[in-house]
Amino acid sequence: MGEFSKQPFFRLICLLSLARAIPSPLTLPADTLLEDSFGNSLPNSTLAAVIPNDFTIKPTLPLDEPVLNRQNTLMLTLHALSNLALDDFDGEQQSQTWRSLQHVSIDILGPSMVVESALAIRKYAVWGIYKAVHLMVASNDFRSRNYELYWQGTLVGFVGFNNGAYGALSIGNATINGTGQGVQEGSLSVSLNTSSNATTTDLGNSRTTLSFELNGRTIGEYNVYMTLFTGILKAAPYSRDERVQDLFFVNSRAFNTYLSFKERNDPGPDGPYFEYQQLIQLFTQLPSWVISHGSQWTEAYMLVSVDGRPVGAGVLNWQIRQKTDAAHGDSVMTS
Numbered sequence: 001m002g003e004f005s006k007q008p009f010f011r012l013i014c015l016l017s018l019a020r021a022i023p024s025p026l027t028l029p030a031d032t033l034l035e036d037s038f039g040n041s042l043p044n045s046t047l048a049a050v051i052p053n054d055f056t057i058k059p060t061l062p063l064d065e066p067v068l069n070r071q072n073t074l075m076l077t078l079h080a081l082s083n084l085a086l087d088d089f090d091g092e093q094q095s096q097t098w099r100s101l102q103h104v105s106i107d108i109l110g111p112s113m114v115v116e117s118a119l120a121i122r123k124y125a126v127w128g129i130y131k132a133v134h135l136m137v138a139s140n141d142f143r144s145r146n147y148e149l150y151w152q153g154t155l156v157g158f159v160g161f162n163n164g165a166y167g168a169l170s171i172g173n174a175t176i177n178g179t180g181q182g183v184q185e186g187s188l189s190v191s192l193n194t195s196s197n198a199t200t201t202d203l204g205n206s207r208t209t210l211s212f213e214l215n216g217r218t219i220g221e222y223n224v225y226m227t228l229f230t231g232i233l234k235a236a237p238y239s240r241d242e243r244v245q246d247l248f249f250v251n252s253r254a255f256n257t258y259l260s261f262k263e264r265n266d267p268g269p270d271g272p273y274f275e276y277q278q279l280i281q282l283f284t285q286l287p288s289w290v291i292s293h294g295s296q297w298t299e300a301y302m303l304v305s306v307d308g309r310p311v312g313a314g315v316l317n318w319q320i321r322q323k324t325d326a327a328h329g330d331s332v333m334t335s
Contacts, residue, residue: 051233054152055124057131057159063144065163070142072102073161074225075287077133080106081229082284084126085236086277093122093157107160119157124149126236128159130229136161137222209305210282212289216299217318223255224290224297227316228283231259240277244312248279253319261302261314274312278304286316 080098087093095115099105108125110117119125128149136142146160219227231250243263250259261282263274282302290296303313 051127051131055127055131056150057128057135058148058150059132059135060146060148062141063146063162065144068104068142068144068161068163069102071221071291072100072104073136073142074133074221076100076104076106077129078225078228078232078284078287080129081126081232081236082280084122084129085232085280086240087122089123089126089237091122093119093125096125103163105160105162107158107162109158109160111155111157113158117157119149121156123236124151124156125159126233128157130233132159132161133229134226137226207307208278208281209308210278210285211301211303211305212286213301214290214293214296214298215301218296218298219257219316219318221295221297223257224316225287226255227252227257227259228286230255231283232280235276235280235283238276240275240280242276244274244276244279248314251319256319257316258319259314259316261312263312264310267311272306272309272311274304278306278312282314 076098083098084093093108095107095109095117097105097107106129108119108128109115110119128147132145132147142161144160144162146158148155149157149159227250230252231248234250235248244261245263248259248261252258261274261279267273282304286300286302290300299318300316301313302316304311
């Protein structure tokens with residue numbers, strides 16, 4: 001990793017218009033401020049994540065149930081994906097359900113479509129949920145459906161988006177509330193303080209603080225969520241405690257946005273270090289923080305501190321659009 005200058009703590013991609021007024025002045029430590037010198041060398045064709053063409057999904061007709069609440073569906077999807085991403089990406093995945101208190105559920109089942117059935121590989125569940133929610137967003141059609149998951153033409157499992165207790169694939173073992181707080185599975189339980197820019201959580205023996213600041217152009221709810229989903233998709237293959245040593249960059253051209261994150265300059269031999277589990281937590285908690293602070297779906301700063309020491313930071317930015325016929329060739333979406 002190259003050396004940074006001594007004045008700023010990071011050289012990350014800066015927001016596209018630093019001259020604009022910042023809605024909420026930064027309260028992060030001064031040495032975490034971002035510079036704009038890196039923004040002129042954006043990669044032109046960075047794929048955010050790749051789902052192999054051999055993996056496909058087949059949706060059923062909408063079930064005879066009410067339309068799913070859009071915001072609750074997006075929030076629950078975020079927590080389901082992050083929960084799966086924190087586990088072994090290539091391990092076996094048992095049947096599982098996530099529920100919100102607002103009557104939305106996400107179910108995953110193996111090919112036998114019974115509770116005892118498992119997906120041979122967890123990544124099928126990650127890819128299936130991601131592709132299913134993309135279909136909903138693309139068509140703005142949030143209704144109860146089951147999705148068949150196929151790998152190289154072979155049925156490998158099912159994903160269901162349903163209305164709470166009425167879900168056709170109901171098994172039930174995790175619940176969140178309307179703002180994403182209180183996840184009861186995995187390690188995503190976070191205490192949210194609506195009067196500050198930070199959330200705190202415990203990871204092992206360390207106290208991790210996640211800080212956010214909204215700044216810059218409006219991005220929009222769908223673009224924010226789908227870009228965060230894509231970031232989780234890219235982070236999922238890594239071990240949860242693996243260091244984010246190189247630039248983590250997600251160029252989500254399909255949603256006109258990008259994510260860029262970097263570890264602090266020199267964590268030393270004993271750390272603490274910027275880990276993928278912390279990066280996934282940032283992605284998971286940003287919408288909860290946005291909702292509790294006025295639902296401004298804009299560009300954002302994000303910072304991770306462990307026991308009071310900054311370990312990594314990054315930005316969610318609006319994508320610079322270039323006039324090129326190949327723009328959609330870099331889309332992270334596959335059919």
